[in-house]
Amino acid sequence: MHVRVLDLAADAEPRLSTPDGTPADCPAGAVLALVRHAGTPVGLLDLELPTPGPERLIACATARFGTPAAPDHAPGPPGPPAPRGTPRVSVIVATRERPELLAACLRTLLWQTYPDIELIVVDNAPTTDRTASVVRGGCAGLVRYVREPRPGLALAHNRGIAVATGELLAFTDDDVLADPGWIAALVAGFARAGRPACVTGLILPAELRTPAQVMLHHHGGFAKGFEPILYDPQAPPADPLFPFTAGRFGSGANMAFRADVLRAMGGFDPATGVGTPARGGDDLLAFFRTIVRGHRIGYEPGALIWHRHRADRAAVAAQVRGYGTGLGAYLTAAVLREPRTLGALARRTPDGIRYALARTRAPGRPDIPWPARLAALERRALAAGPLAYLRSRVRMHGVRTPWEQAESGR
Numbered sequence: 001m002h003v004r005v006l007d008l009a010a011d012a013e014p015r016l017s018t019p020d021g022t023p024a025d026c027p028a029g030a031v032l033a034l035v036r037h038a039g040t041p042v043g044l045l046d047l048e049l050p051t052p053g054p055e056r057l058i059a060c061a062t063a064r065f066g067t068p069a070a071p072d073h074a075p076g077p078p079g080p081p082a083p084r085g086t087p088r089v090s091v092i093v094a095t096r097e098r099p100e101l102l103a104a105c106l107r108t109l110l111w112q113t114y115p116d117i118e119l120i121v122v123d124n125a126p127t128t129d130r131t132a133s134v135v136r137g138g139c140a141g142l143v144r145y146v147r148e149p150r151p152g153l154a155l156a157h158n159r160g161i162a163v164a165t166g167e168l169l170a171f172t173d174d175d176v177l178a179d180p181g182w183i184a185a186l187v188a189g190f191a192r193a194g195r196p197a198c199v200t201g202l203i204l205p206a207e208l209r210t211p212a213q214v215m216l217h218h219h220g221g222f223a224k225g226f227e228p229i230l231y232d233p234q235a236p237p238a239d240p241l242f243p244f245t246a247g248r249f250g251s252g253a254n255m256a257f258r259a260d261v262l263r264a265m266g267g268f269d270p271a272t273g274v275g276t277p278a279r280g281g282d283d284l285l286a287f288f289r290t291i292v293r294g295h296r297i298g299y300e301p302g303a304l305i306w307h308r309h310r311a312d313r314a315a316v317a318a319q320v321r322g323y324g325t326g327l328g329a330y331l332t333a334a335v336l337r338e339p340r341t342l343g344a345l346a347r348r349t350p351d352g353i354r355y356a357l358a359r360t361r362a363p364g365r366p367d368i369p370w371p372a373r374l375a376a377l378e379r380r381a382l383a384a385g386p387l388a389y390l391r392s393r394v395r396m397h398g399v400r401t402p403w404e405q406a407e408s409g410r
Contacts, residue, residue, distance in 0.1 A: 002027050002029065002030065003204075004031060004032070004034075004057075006033050006036070008035065010068045011071060014058050016057075019177055019204070019306040021180070026049065026052060027049070028049050028050060028051050028052045029049060030047075030048055031047060032044065032045070032217075033047075033057060035064075037065070038069075039302075040302055041226055043226055044223070045064065086116055087166070087187060087190070088118060088167055089166045089168045090118040090164035091119050091171075091172065092157060092164065092169060093106075093109070093119075094124050094148075095122070095131055096124045096151075096275070098174050099133070101174045102121070105173075105176055105177065106119070106134070106139055109178050110142060110143075111180050112178065112184070117183055118144065119142065120143070120160045120163060122147075123148070124148050124153070125149060146159055150399075152270055152273055152396075153273030153275055154269055154272050155275075157267065157268045157282070158267040158402060161259070161262060161263065166259060168190060168256055168258060169257050169258075170186055170256035172305060173253045175308040176206070176254075176308065178304075181302065182254075182304060185201065185300050185304070186201060186256045188302070189300030189303060190256070190298070192298055194298070196295070197257060197258050197296060197297070198249075198256065198287065198290045198298070199256050199300050200255045200256075200297065200300070201255075201299070201302070202301045202303060203304075203305050205217050205308075206306035206307055206308045207309070210312065212312050212315070212316045213311055216316055218368045219370045224299055225301065228299060228300055228301065230296055230299075231249060231296060241352055244288070244345060244348060246283075246287040246288045247284060250297075251283060252282065253305055253307055254303060261290065267401050269282060270399050271329075271389060271393040271395070271396045272285055273326075274322065277325075277389070278326060278333075278389045279321070279326050280323060280325065282326075285334060285337065288330070288338070289338060316374070317377060322381075323378065323381070324381025324385065325388050327382055328381070328382045328385015329385040329386065329392070332385065333389055
């Protein structure tokens, strides 16, 4: 399946490109296309094109999403530089021994349109100097390199938080490509009414080269829709599991927090995340704790990240195991870190079990079924999550955040 971006504007010719921004043609065959009106994502097209060429794709996009509105003013000269009050954004990328993916990710982060960005790479438990070579090579002077010797995604993120100087902290992974306007859209999300403490964004597949990638996209895609959303603990949505279904808020590959809020709640729980027995759940727990502490979370579809899905079935199985274990670990951590929510979780447990079973049984598209063995694997992993978190918590006993260590050493 070919992945394309179709940009439509009332005052310009349609533009077709790949997720990394390279101009591209429209091939025959299966195509997944993100349609944007004047740079704003409006929806996805998933269709089969019998012949090459963009005509049918453009016609389908117009029929489904309409035509872009004409600009309400004539284009003028470039605007003035961003005002001094523009918040600085620290972008933190945790990585471990994936230099080729990291290099591609950093190229897109260096192309961001936002004017005040600090890029930080946290090398997590490195066994070689390959990551350092990427940062100190083509990115010398542009990206800050930090080491976290202990394995664990949450530990790596906390190391990045400790050295970051931005008012806003954005997080993404090394296996993504960032849209040039990603950071600008996240900042716009923080400026929306309600003053959210956390903003997440849209995640789409950067490639769908293999059956495993296509299957994962149709069963467990990251996309959360194309309309801005504000999650408010004082005005909860019509979701009986709110706020425990934290995966609906977003994903760790595309999230940002106000630095003061994230530091105040201790950053990320070091007993969660990839690289620990818990295998995941660090992002879900951070979203959950943000909400239960009375803050709002915004979802901003214009903040776009392209994610490289796992390419083979063995890797998908490992990812499914991680998701299931991480979900169970997150729910355990939620009540241990925020014990006042235990009663609410107990009341929601029957609905939660039904939701989890329905999620793992979801068939996806009829022509792209979700294998029963993966559904069973996810359920077993979910059941193993609580014990995995407790083992991880014992392992991390006494671990403090880097900023707490710095304060105690003064």
